[in-house]
Amino acid sequence: MTYYLRVWAASARYSITRAMMFRGDLLVWSLVELFWMGVNLLTIDVIYRHTDSVAGWSKHEMMLLVGTSMLIQRFLMGFFWSSLFEMGRNVRTGNFDFTLAQPGNVLFMASTRKLDLDGLMNSAIAAGVVIYSVRQLGLHPGPADVALYAFFVLCGIVIHYSVLVLSISMVFWLSSAQGVEGGYFSMTEFSRLPRQAFRGVVARTLFVYALPVVVVSNTPASSLLHGFNPTLTLWLAGSAAVWFTVAVWTFHRGLRRYASASS
Amino acid sequence: MLRALDKYRHAFLIGLQGNLIYRWNFAVRGFFSLFHLTVVFILWGAAFGGTERLGGFTLNQTLTYFVTLLLLQFFISAFNEDYQISEDIRNGLINQFLLKPINYFGYRFSIFVAARLVSGSLVLVPLLVALPFLWGHLAFPAEPWRLAVGLPAMALSAMVQFSIAYCFGLLTFWFLDIQGFVILSMAVESVLGGQMFPLDLLPSWAYATAQYLPFYYQMYFPAAIFTGRLSDPAQIAQGFVIQLIWVAILLAVNKALWVRGLRRHTAVGG
Numbered sequence A: 001m002t003y004y005l006r007v008w009a010a011s012a013r014y015s016i017t018r019a020m021m022f023r024g025d026l027l028v029w030s031l032v033e034l035f036w037m038g039v040n041l042l043t044i045d046v047i048y049r050h051t052d053s054v055a056g057w058s059k060h061e062m063m064l065l066v067g068t069s070m071l072i073q074r075f076l077m078g079f080f081w082s083s084l085f086e087m088g089r090n091v092r093t094g095n096f097d098f099t100l101a102q103p104g105n106v107l108f109m110a111s112t113r114k115l116d117l118d119g120l121m122n123s124a125i126a127a128g129v130v131i132y133s134v135r136q137l138g139l140h141p142g143p144a145d146v147a148l149y150a151f152f153v154l155c156g157i158v159i160h161y162s163v164l165v166l167s168i169s170m171v172f173w174l175s176s177a178q179g180v181e182g183g184y185f186s187m188t189e190f191s192r193l194p195r196q197a198f199r200g201v202v203a204r205t206l207f208v209y210a211l212p213v214v215v216v217s218n219t220p221a222s223s224l225l226h227g228f229n230p231t232l233t234l235w236l237a238g239s240a241a242v243w244f245t246v247a248v249w250t251f252h253r254g255l256r257r258y259a260s261a262s263s
Numbered sequence B: 001m002l003r004a005l006d007k008y009r010h011a012f013l014i015g016l017q018g019n020l021i022y023r024w025n026f027a028v029r030g031f032f033s034l035f036h037l038t039v040v041f042i043l044w045g046a047a048f049g050g051t052e053r054l055g056g057f058t059l060n061q062t063l064t065y066f067v068t069l070l071l072l073q074f075f076i077s078a079f080n081e082d083y084q085i086s087e088d089i090r091n092g093l094i095n096q097f098l099l100k101p102i103n104y105f106g107y108r109f110s111i112f113v114a115a116r117l118v119s120g121s122l123v124l125v126p127l128l129v130a131l132p133f134l135w136g137h138l139a140f141p142a143e144p145w146r147l148a149v150g151l152p153a154m155a156l157s158a159m160v161q162f163s164i165a166y167c168f169g170l171l172t173f174w175f176l177d178i179q180g181f182v183i184l185s186m187a188v189e190s191v192l193g194g195q196m197f198p199l200d201l202l203p204s205w206a207y208a209t210a211q212y213l214p215f216y217y218q219m220y221f222p223a224a225i226f227t228g229r230l231s232d233p234a235q236i237a238q239g240f241v242i243q244l245i246w247v248a249i250l251l252a253v254n255k256a257l258w259v260r261g262l263r264r265h266t267a268v269g270g
Helices: A002-021 A023-048 A059-093 A096-100 A106-111 A117-136 A143-172 A182-192 A201-210 A215-226 A230-255 B002-021 B023-047 B059-076 B081-090 B095-099 B104-137 B145-173 B179-192 B204-210 B220-227 B233-264
Strands: none
Touching (some): A002 A023, A002 A106, A059 A143, A059 A215, A106 A143, A182 A215, A201 B023, A215 A230, B023 B059, B081 B104, B145 B220, B220 B233
16 A cells, blocks of 8 residues: 555656646646636526526536536546546557556556646636635535535545546557547536436436436535435445446456557 | 649548548447537526526527537537647658648648548437437428528538647647647637537627637537527628638638748658
């Protein structure tokens, strides 16, 4: 465990040093993340110019939900996105040999090679959106509520990570990773929707119960709005465990198909 | 003249073959787009929960707009053309085009047309699969003139899309990595191109301003013609004029960037 922490710390140090060398890039990529968050908030603003409620959620409740979703996604972008995106490319080119040759768990090594400062910096902005929404709603969460919210966000990161690993692992079966990482973004789009918006048995069963994409942001946001709910807590923690297991299993199944640079 | 065009026909055919290799990727991307469409249906379905019309349009008219947008995205959007051009410049592959009697813009545009033909055809598969679910929500206006007017607008939109991507690709002459600029621009395009919400839902001053920007003509303009969000002939005619002006401006910028970029370009080795 200590060994992996040291490996991660070394990768983080390298990434930070590199980011400081290319400060212009860091600025541009920070703006990219900021703009995309702005796009989501603007969409909410435009919709609520024409209606007062979406599935029973007011404008600031919706901002809390979207802010939570963005917070989870920014953490994922900061810690894992670049490494996993690169993994997709490396599998195709054969450069994945380098990762396989490293002394450690392959998925860990492939997931933690890079740290994106821009994603992590923007997680502060996403947190700002959450705090702003909480204030606008007149909520006063105590330390226990904040700790529970943080735990839910952590579960959300695990779920998002698992969905991303599953998407990128498709590259072992396809000839190119081009487009497949879009699977992650498609799935996480659901996390910006309130659970009550899913009407009909099929939509509810598939997106609310079978896939973890709705529960991932709705549970933390609901915990701030309505307090602790044991069923939702178990549901989210269980989903995180199950999806992480499925992602690791799929990655290792795919790894068996990897034919190295000589293919 | 025909002989001169023949090389671009070959480039088109090579593009067709090259893109067919990645047919499964396009198909997967098309399938994932259905997820996006599902999000759109759920979000807008909930937004219309207490009201019959938003911005003067019904739920089905709004959903039809988003389905049209999806189709247009696969037929005319620039996917990774900017990245391909950037790679050509960074890796020196562009050198071969400087030595041969072929126009790089023409070559790239031929490949772009081939790529969109493949991706556009492939997105029809998931859309046809989803058609039984979509059918009840599709509310296209039954006016044939919209097709006659919308198709040229769509062709010009493809030009706008490609020209913007080409500009970003050529920025590689000045910058090592252009991906940040591209994704930054995508965020702007997604809002001002009408991908997040129909632009007519914006406050009137913002909508009026958007009509003078190139992003409006990337997708919203043909989509609005096809789906009945634009009906006033004078407004459509004005749209065509502005779209043509933007095509001309972007082509001029393409040319200027190419000429100035080549002055900075250094080719080493053979």
